[in-house]
Amino acid sequence: MDDILRLKDINKIYGTNVKTQVLFDVNVAFEKGSFNAIIGQSGSGKSTLLNIMGTLDTPTAGEVKINGVSTTGLTSKKLAEIRNKNIGFVFQFHYLLPEFTALENVLMPYRIGGGRLNREIRDKAKDFMTLVGLEKVMQNYATQLSGGQQQRTAIARALLNAPDIILADEPTGNLDSVSTEAVYELMRKINQTYGTTFIIITHDRRIAEKTDRILEITDGRISMDIHS
Amino acid sequence: MDISLKIAVRFLKSNKGQTILIALGIAIGISVQVFIGSLIQGLQKSLISTTVGNSSHITILSTTDDKLIKDYEWILNYIESKESRITKVSPVLDKPGFINRDKKADSILVRGLVFDDADKIYDIKNRLVEGSLPKKDYEVIIGRDLQKDLDVKTGDRIVVTTPSGARQDFRITGIFDLKVQSINKTWFLTTLSSAQSLFGANGKISSVEMQVDSSQVFAADSISKSLSGLNSKGGLKITNWKEQNEQLLSGLSGQSVSSYMIQIFVIISVVLGIASVLAISVMQKSKQIGILKAMGIRNSQASRILLYQGFILGILGGAIGIVLGLGLAYSFTIFAKNPDGTPVVALTIDPAFFAFSFFIAVAASSIAALIPARKSSRLDPIEVIRNG
Numbered sequence: 001m002d003d004i005l006r007l008k009d010i011n012k013i014y015g016t017n018v019k020t021q022v023l024f025d026v027n028v029a030f031e032k033g034s035f036n037a038i039i040g041q042s043g044s045g046k047s048t049l050l051n052i053m054g055t056l057d058t059p060t061a062g063e064v065k066i067n068g069v070s071t072t073g074l075t076s077k078k079l080a081e082i083r084n085k086n087i088g089f090v091f092q093f094h095y096l097l098p099e100f101t102a103l104e105n106v107l108m109p110y111r112i113g114g115g116r117l118n119r120e121i122r123d124k125a126k127d128f129m130t131l132v133g134l135e136k137v138m139q140n141y142a143t144q145l146s147g148g149q150q151q152r153t154a155i156a157r158a159l160l161n162a163p164d165i166i167l168a169d170e171p172t173g174n175l176d177s178v179s180t181e182a183v184y185e186l187m188r189k190i191n192q193t194y195g196t197t198f199i200i201i202t203h204d205r206r207i208a209e210k211t212d213r214i215l216e217i218t219d220g221r222i223s224m225d226i227h228s
Numbered sequence: 229m230d231i232s233l234k235i236a237v238r239f240l241k242s243n244k245g246q247t248i249l250i251a252l253g254i255a256i257g258i259s260v261q262v263f264i265g266s267l268i269q270g271l272q273k274s275l276i277s278t279t280v281g282n283s284s285h286i287t288i289l290s291t292t293d294d295k296l297i298k299d300y301e302w303i304l305n306y307i308e309s310k311e312s313r314i315t316k317v318s319p320v321l322d323k324p325g326f327i328n329r330d331k332k333a334d335s336i337l338v339r340g341l342v343f344d345d346a347d348k349i350y351d352i353k354n355r356l357v358e359g360s361l362p363k364k365d366y367e368v369i370i371g372r373d374l375q376k377d378l379d380v381k382t383g384d385r386i387v388v389t390t391p392s393g394a395r396q397d398f399r400i401t402g403i404f405d406l407k408v409q410s411i412n413k414t415w416f417l418t419t420l421s422s423a424q425s426l427f428g429a430n431g432k433i434s435s436v437e438m439q440v441d442s443s444q445v446f447a448a449d450s451i452s453k454s455l456s457g458l459n460s461k462g463g464l465k466i467t468n469w470k471e472q473n474e475q476l477l478s479g480l481s482g483q484s485v486s487s488y489m490i491q492i493f494v495i496i497s498v499v500l501g502i503a504s505v506l507a508i509s510v511m512q513k514s515k516q517i518g519i520l521k522a523m524g525i526r527n528s529q530a531s532r533i534l535l536y537q538g539f540i541l542g543i544l545g546g547a548i549g550i551v552l553g554l555g556l557a558y559s560f561t562i563f564a565k566n567p568d569g570t571p572v573v574a575l576t577i578d579p580a581f582f583a584f585s586f587f588i589a590v591a592a593s594s595i596a597a598l599i600p601a602r603k604s605s606r607l608d609p610i611e612v613i614r615n616g
Contacts, residue, residue: 084524099238
């Protein structure tokens, strides 16, 4: 299978005077349509790694290739376009825009990409809201949703531009066990239906064990790589 | 709708209190600017109109010993053929005279006028408090104050003595009030031919008075220069109101400068106010801007959000400010009144000036948004994501 995302010799050093190296020569590739978990202690560098994969952060050395295209030296405009079209993010603190309704939040990546609103895209957004089980509250403002509902809205939002990869940083981190299970099932369903690649940071062993592949990061290095 | 504009509108709506406060801030600044501008414009207009409204703009005088001009028909024809901007021309014969009563004499200025022409400049007909304009020779109208001093009334006869001793009696046909005491006390307005025969100056005048088109009042000096061909005749001098009122004009320009200063500083304070509020707004919305960047919003789009906010605040504030400014101006004309009920200063409501002020409000707000917009453009999403 093709690799959708490939990291080559990634190093990340923070600070100019006091230098702290967070990542050491990380080499890893992810297959298209795979469902991956990254685990590790807090401070191990897993979030930094995820942010580098998503072009939000830049490596001090090394190369990130998305869909075979190297992101090194790309303009901020080009990177923004890659984030908009190829990547969907889901964060622990879901980050919906409180000024907009759930449905408008879901439509946001499409609007940012310059798309005009029409019936087709609205229907698509509504379908995603139905898929994540929120068809009844999609006209609510983000602040009027529960934590689980907000996280599911964030997943629907990440899906809208049909990205190749969804990067999730502890998506179930502050959800109860029932919601955690629901969100995980949802992501797995999307992975199977649309063939979207998932890379999920989690500290929940039970979730990690259900994925295709578990990567463990220890002190900035990949210490374990298990394919199930 | 541009997504940046939509986000800007939502951001403004989500912080209604802040939006209203800053819009009011802009509005008050603009209303002061509009009010001061209108006040100064009105003040200057009324000063100019009292100065040049009912007086000669350009005057041709004689420099000969007897201060008289012969063959004046030639001058009138020359003016008519040369300058279309001069709309009113009136030949005048001015000579001093006396009116004797008991032991004292009142000195007066006998002005021989062609009433049809002079009325266009001085608007005498409408300023008659009683009677009518002289029609025949040796008829006269006198000012209100002179009438009181002499204790005479319309229809009475008064005798005028010239410095050379000639005497002539005139019949009063009317009393005028030109609102200036010295004029009301001394002007003795009669027909040109009466004055000419009284002073033995047949066919002669002492000056030609002119008014230019009202839009050309400030071009009076250049218009008077274009009449310089008259100098070839010799013995003539051309003056204009600007020469005679230099102090007034420098006062007016000083006033304009100080008014502009006030207006500029008001605008600067508006700009600083908006810039600081929008800078705070970037901080408040940094989480949102960060997540928008993670979703792939371009830096230019992110900065446009702030520019649109400034633009919208400018439109809101400008519109409210103009309404407030009009209200201020209106209440000023209502409450600040002279004892006779006329406003102290008749404010000028100039739509072009209001449109200009509105434009200034929008432009200033948009410019003020530039710094926060840059901040928004440079905001690094990783800072927001990492720090939660």
